[in-house]
Amino acid sequence: MKTTRLEAFSDGVIAILITIMVLELKTPEGADWTALDHLGSIFSAYVLSFVFLGIYWNNHHHMLHMTHRVTGAILWANLHLLFWLSLIPFATAWMGHSHVAPLPTATYGFVLMMAGAAYYVLKTAIIRSQGADSPLQAALGSDAKGKISVVLYLLGVVIAFSMPWAAAAIYVSVALIWLVPDRRIEKRLQEHV
Secondary structure, eight states: OOSHHHHHHHHHHHHHHHHHHHHTOOOOSSSSGGGGGGGHHHHHHHHHHHHHHHHHHHHHHHHHHTOOOOOHHHHHHHHHHHHHHHTHHHHHHHHHHTTSOHHHHHHHHHHHHHHHHHHHHHHHHHHHHHOTTOHHHHHHTTOHHHHHHHHHHHHHHHHHTTOHHHHHHHHHHHHHHHHSOOOHHHHHHHHTO
């Protein structure tokens, strides 16, 4: 099977998740600046999660363009990733509405950690289906950025119970790591054109 159907389905799911998150942003009761005071942590959580979903969408897109065919293992690995991504709106709303309380912040980090692990499983399933000399393996190498991200999420989950704002800062730092463009896959794609 070609990757187009898998990519279209995944794109649709991610678009729906972003829509769900924005619907959680309620209109303030008042009409002055003070009406926005209580929305600070809610809006910040939304922005962070929007960035994370954008990062996943972008990297998923690039990864599938380096995939020649879809196997059953890839389909299930992709659904595994989408499962964890589908929990981001819940975790975002809980963390934002709780003003970065310990348990919601740890839960948010746990969902991000599991999504990162699921992305690694998907990448591994693709490489396994294409062989050790696959273009994706050549482009990603050891995937240090992916592994470091999961470890940082775990660290955030652990410290969220005592320092939730420090955990949130760790989650932001992971997003910043991924915002730096990774040209490895694009370079490989250009080589194969």
